[in-house]
Amino acid sequence: MSTETGLAPNSPKIVSMLSNPSRLLPYIRGNELAILGFMLLAILLFLAIFGPSLAPFDPLKLNFKEKLQPPSQEHWFGTDEAGRDIFSRVIYGTRISFRVAIIVVTMASGIGVTVGTIAGFYGGRVDDIIMRITDIFMAFPGLILAMALSAAVGASVEAAIFAISFVWWVVYARLARGQVLAAREEVYVQAARSIGVTNWRIITRHILPNIFPVLLVRMTIDSGYAILFTASLGFIGLGAQEPTPEWGRMVATGRNYILGRAYYSTFPGLAIFITVLAFTWVGDALRDWLDPRLRGSR
Amino acid sequence: MVRYIIRRLAWMIFVVLGMTLITFMISHIIPADPAKIAAGLGADASAVENVRRDLGLDRPLPEQYIRYLGGLLHVDLGRSILTGRPVLDDIKDFFPATVELTFYAMAVTMFVGVALGILSAIQRGRWTDNLIRLFATLWVAMPVFWFALILQIGFYGNLQWLPAGGQLSSGIKLTEITGLVTLDALLTLNFSALFDALKHLILPVSALALTRVAEVTRITRSSMLEVLGMDYIRTARAKGLQEQIVIIWHALRNALIPVITTFGLQFGYLLGGAVLVEAVFQWPGMGRYAVLSITSVDFPVVMGVTVVASIVFVLVNLLVDVMYVLADPRIGYQ
Numbered sequence: 194m195s196t197e198t199g200l201a202p203n204s205p206k207i208v209s210m211l212s213n214p215s216r217l218l219p220y221i222r223g224n225e226l227a228i229l230g231f232m233l234l235a236i237l238l239f240l241a242i243f244g245p246s247l248a249p250f251d252p253l254k255l256n257f258k259e260k261l262q263p264p265s266q267e268h269w270f271g272t273d274e275a276g277r278d279i280f281s282r283v284i285y286g287t288r289i290s291f292r293v294a295i296i297v298v299t300m301a302s303g304i305g306v307t308v309g310t311i312a313g314f315y316g317g318r319v320d321d322i323i324m325r326i327t328d329i330f331m332a333f334p335g336l337i338l339a340m341a342l343s344a345a346v347g348a349s350v351e352a353a354i355f356a357i358s359f360v361w362w363v364v365y366a367r368l369a370r371g372q373v374l375a376a377r378e379e380v381y382v383q384a385a386r387s388i389g390v391t392n393w394r395i396i397t398r399h400i401l402p403n404i405f406p407v408l409l410v411r412m413t414i415d416s417g418y419a420i421l422f423t424a425s426l427g428f429i430g431l432g433a434q435e436p437t438p439e440w441g442r443m444v445a446t447g448r449n450y451i452l453g454r455a456y457y458s459t460f461p462g463l464a465i466f467i468t469v470l471a472f473t474w475v476g477d478a479l480r481d482w483l484d485p486r487l488r489g490s491r
Numbered sequence: 492m493v494r495y496i497i498r499r500l501a502w503m504i505f506v507v508l509g510m511t512l513i514t515f516m517i518s519h520i521i522p523a524d525p526a527k528i529a530a531g532l533g534a535d536a537s538a539v540e541n542v543r544r545d546l547g548l549d550r551p552l553p554e555q556y557i558r559y560l561g562g563l564l565h566v567d568l569g570r571s572i573l574t575g576r577p578v579l580d581d582i583k584d585f586f587p588a589t590v591e592l593t594f595y596a597m598a599v600t601m602f603v604g605v606a607l608g609i610l611s612a613i614q615r616g617r618w619t620d621n622l623i624r625l626f627a628t629l630w631v632a633m634p635v636f637w638f639a640l641i642l643q644i645g646f647y648g649n650l651q652w653l654p655a656g657g658q659l660s661s662g663i664k665l666t667e668i669t670g671l672v673t674l675d676a677l678l679t680l681n682f683s684a685l686f687d688a689l690k691h692l693i694l695p696v697s698a699l700a701l702t703r704v705a706e707v708t709r710i711t712r713s714s715m716l717e718v719l720g721m722d723y724i725r726t727a728r729a730k731g732l733q734e735q736i737v738i739i740w741h742a743l744r745n746a747l748i749p750v751i752t753t754f755g756l757q758f759g760y761l762l763g764g765a766v767l768v769e770a771v772f773q774w775p776g777m778g779r780y781a782v783l784s785i786t787s788v789d790f791p792v793v794m795g796v797t798v799v800a801s802i803v804f805v806l807v808n809l810l811v812d813v814m815y816v817l818a819d820p821r822i823g824y825q
Contacts, residue, residue: 226628328502329509332808333801336763341514341797344785345521421634425767428636429782444637448771455644462637469632477628 224481230474237468240284241291250278252285252438261450261457270460273443274450275436279457282438283464289439290468293354293423294416300358302412305365312366313373314396320370327363335360336425343431350423350439353432357422361415368411372404379403406483410476417472424465440465492816499812503805510801515559518794519552568795573787578795582777586799587670588658589769589776593761595692596699600757604704605750608711609743612719623708630705635764639698639771646694654691656773663687695772699764703757711750718746744818751815755808762800 240247250268256276264271270279312323330338342356376382377400385395420440426432427441435442440461447458543549550558562569568578611623646653654660658672665684668675673692676685718724719742727737769778777796784792 325505325509329506329513332506332510332805333513333797334759334762334804336760336766337797337800338513340766340781340785341517341793344788344790344793345517347522348785417632421632424634425636425763428767429770430785441634441636444634444640448640451640451644452648455648458637458640462634462640465634465637466632469634470629473628473632 224478226474227478227481230471230478233467233471234475237287237471238291240287242288244284244287248278248281248284250281252277252282253436261454263454264456271454271456273446273457277436279443279460282443283440283460286438286440286443286461286464287468289350289433289437290420290423290465293350294419294472296354297357297361297419297423298412298416300354301361301415302365302408304358305362305367306369306408308362309366309369309371310373310396310401313370314377314392314400316374323366323370327366330360330363333360336422339422339426340429340431343426348431348434350433350437353423353426356426356431357419361419364415365408365411368408369404372407373400376400376403410480410483413479414473414476417469417476420465420472421469492820495816496813499809503809507802507805510805511560511563511798512556514794514798514801515556517797518559518790519555521790563798568798569791571784571789571792573784573789573792578792581780581792582795582799585775585777585780588672588774589765589778591658591671591673592692592695592699592769592774592776593758593765595696596703596761596765597754597758599696599700600703600707600761601750601754603700604707605711605747607704607708608750609715609738609746611708611712612715613738615716624712627705627708627712630702631709633702633705635698635702636767636771638701639695639768642694642698643771653694656691656695656771658688658691658775659684660687660691695768695774698771699761699768702764703761706760707750707753707757710753711746714746714749715742718742748815748819751811751818754814755804755811758807758811759804762804 254277256272259268259272259276260274262268262272268278268280270283273279273282308323312320339353339356339360342359343352346352346355382395382399385399390399423432423439424441424444427439428445430445433439433442435446443461444458444465447454447461450457540549548555566579568582570576571578571581574581607623607627611620614620643655647655659665663684665672665675665681666679668678672688673685676682676688724737724742727741728734732741765776766778766781768774769776770782773779777800781793781796784790784796
């Protein structure tokens, strides 16, 4: 058996995961939250992709005659100050949130894992320097740094994506570094080295596939938090701008009309809450499935 | 031990220096031309150039950074574009309110979080544990600003039990000593003001703390479970010690170490959350100040708040590191 061409001997989880998805079932069946999480996530994903064609009204169409209506048969979540259907806007918001979550998590993990792997694998000076840099980034409270960056660049969805990635890459760098440090000492890596496998190959074909499960769990749970983060930025005015139906922005706008019209802020906020829950439950289920021992690596 | 603290201090200085580099870079990516803004509308090209020279904006970047650093060392955070006042003065006004809010929120987070975590661990598997764990899972997902709004709608809008926002009701007189309202009320024995202030604190603190409580509960629970499984706990029980003593004296002291470690992290989240909660409850702190200046694109203020909040965060983390070493002396010798 060659460690050069195939995956490392002890990456059973990822191999079995990909070849035998039914193995996931026993872990889900017994876990109600996981079932709920998967179902919710499926629904949300469906809404993100097909929502725009399913939404009953145009989320941007102004209709001042019907402004600020409470929930009714026609407008399930009521209407906002421009007469737009809140239900449709919340559905469109799902697409925005998912788009942001995917981009942020991809960017943050892409940069972070690369940097962290370099630090963990090569060690020494490189590791020291990279760790000092991450220390500096981590010295800022997350939302505050993102706030400063978004305000500097100019409020927009792209700015929010950039800002959150700017804050979060360090998390993945630390995580990857820790995992790589451990993986580096494994026998299969020593073995690969001893037969002359290049560093690049060791990293890409042996180490990365093995740390992938931990990263996947983190990325899943972080997708929910990315949406939370974006909504928080949106709430204080950074991030998506009117008339884009971003959930955080909608909660903020709803505040102006809150007396007697709690529905305006309630439904977008509920959407955020449910989405984050779904990602958290699915992430937890993934973690329990991939390795119960990993529970401590949160 | 002392060497460890000195090392930590040196690290802190290095980190703060690095932070100023980042804040400086952020200040310089704003698309608008700061010289034009400072010169005001209608200023012609030569006037703008004069302003640019005055503010040193025509100097090379490294020199600008040195000037910026010098300014920070003299605690000069620039001027608000909107009011023209030094940012520092405004922050001095708003700082105590944020300190008060975050202090109480941190206290609630730690006490309630640790208590629930211990309870959850001791009652492992039973319905109390499952209930607490469910609560913890739900609350970590809760958007702070939304929850704050719900509290406001519920307890003020519908029930009228608690005030809508602010620190004190208008009409309450209070002599200012420290700027911390509850402390000042206590020091001047002004109990009606104290009671009023506490009433105003309930909702913002609850909104801010509850999301963090969930996190601390989870950490305490898993730490506690790990410690309770250890041999020395079995020995203590075998010795015939009362269960309460076993739990509090032996288990908890060791289980708390990871909790202390997370104290700094939670404080960071709390600072971020404070910005949101202050906005909802019109709490007169730095957070609300920052949010208002975002709306009016008053960038120096946003940067000023960022710098101050970050330095406070670094100091708190330093304190946590020292506490950590006091709790677990083994760390100091690494």
